[in-house]
Amino acid sequence: MKYIIRILFIAIVILICVGYYFKNSGDHGTGDKLVGIGILASSFILMPIFIYHRWKNKKVKDYMLTEENLKKMRDYDKNKGNNTQ
Known part of the structure; x- marks a missing residue:
């Protein structure tokens, strides 16, 4: 799972960089589309996969x-206060 996340992250960063390259070279329409696709992919694909991977075996309680x-x-704070005096 971590390799999928890394590959996806690198692909999104490359997509955004290529989009800015197109914007700087004069093709603003294509550049804006590529940057937008990269941002949407990071928000709706990469982030949920990352959150699932990090929380998969955790107890919410x-x-x-x-x-x-x-x-x-409270007990920890009380014990910590007694040890420092």
């Missing part, structure tokens, strides 16, 4: 502010 997690944070 570990990142939520539940009473249990709040208690752990």
Whole structure:
């Protein structure tokens, strides 16, 4: 999965660079289309794949502010304060 993400990222960067090359050489219509396709691909293809890859085996409960997690944070702060004095 990480290789697909890397290849897709490189392809999108190349597409955007080619689009700016076309814009600088005078073909503004084609350049704008290529840059737009690159931005849309990064937003609607690359980002969801990346987010899925990073969150695939995570527990969402570990990142939520539940009473249990709040208690752990309070206990950690209390222990941290006692150790520094």
